[in-house]
Amino acid sequence: MSQVTNFEIPGSPLDMATLAETLEDDFAAVASLNRGTSAPSNPFAGMCWNDTSASPVISIRIYSATYGWVTLATYNDTTGAVLSFGGRTIGGTSAGDILDNNSSQTATNKRLTGPRLNEDVALGSTSTEIDRLCDDATATAAEVSQLHNQGALAADFAKLHAITKSAAQIDSNMPTNAALSSTNSGVETIPFTGEEVAALVVGNVVVGDIILAVGNLQAVKGGTAGHVATNLAGTGTATYQMASASENFIASHPSVGAGATFYLNVTGIFVITGDGSFGLRLWSTSDGSDSTASANTCGIHAVFLRKQ
Known part of the structure; x- marks a missing residue:
């Protein structure tokens, strides 16, 4: 327990031993962010508390005059793994949780807004290029999946690529829709x-x-x-x-x-x-x-x- 009731020096008369003990307690509380199993008894806005009540999971909290003790993050004191930020679990499966690269997770209905998809993703196209496949409309997940799962697409694209006639030539060879x-x-x-x-x-x-x-x-x-x-x-x-x-x-x-x-x-x-x-x-x-x-x-x- 590294907490103090008041960060102040007792009044006189004050001997050197009492002064030394008071300063040590104050510095220990500051250095450890008031580490302990219970909240400091004299909180003030901005005070930090290293909550060890659920050890080895430690919660770093900050005091708000409006909301009380707010959890900033949690970590495992044994493994050193950071477990959450602002109440959002890292690698969790609940709505609002944070994705990580240590486990298999599914991001549902999430839009990639970067200029280019990450090179680790199978698709190397920009979001604009993917949308062009859908006639400049916003491509849905189902549409992109349908393109990805079509095994015959490569052969179909190869056939289209083999066409050497210009658009004007192809248009000129099209029959009209006149009736017999x-x-x-x-x-x-x-x-x-x-x-x-x-x-x-x-x-x-x-x-x-x-x-x-x-x-x-x-x-x-x-x-x-x-x-x-x-x-x-x-x-x-x-x-x-x-x-x-x-x-x-x-x-x-x-x-x-x-x-x-x-x-x-x-x-x-x-x-x-x-x-x-x-x-x-x-x-x-x-x-x-x-x-x-x-x-x-x-x-x-x-x-x-x-x-x-």
Whole structure:
């Protein structure tokens, strides 16, 4: 016990032994912050008390004229471990407790407001960068966890990274949302605005690049690349080629007007619409060279040409 009732020197007559004892008690009380199991009996504002009533846990208290003895901190007198500050337990699990790095604790609904997350955290992004993943909105814990737990994200990002086209190129290749429209002979047409349109499959006929200002029409019979019909928009030659050079061929050499269009309709008939005229020449030789109709007999294989 290192406490005194009053920090004052007794009155005279005062012998040297009494003076020495009084000074020793006063200095001991000051040096030990009034260490003892009970509070000093003459507290004043600002007085400190080393409360040993729960030893080895020691409480450092300060006296307030308004609130009485206020606990500043607690520590273990045996181990030297600091246990709390201002009533907040270090490493505790209650609301308001202080986190430490000596045990596993969970911080619930706590926002990191620093400019960059600590390097020991798995995420290396700034809080602003994380929010950008959520369209500049504040990212919730669930959203960040969802990103973290997606095992396929790395592969998906790699696919996106492999795209080399510019944004303008990608936009130009996107089809419009125009509805299907029915034309003559039961043909269905789909308007596109892009320059590179994927193939359109009708039955076993693959049709690609069909609605272009300048482009071609390709029809692949049965999915075989050898059966190709090509039509150049505006002017050019439309041909239908069988699988090999030894088979009969039929080709149309039209002089097509600006409004003329070639296509293969759903019945397998090549149709010319709009203005235009065409001539017909036939081959049947193995090398595909020209021959006259009188010299060779040619089968058309149920492929017809007509003008509408």
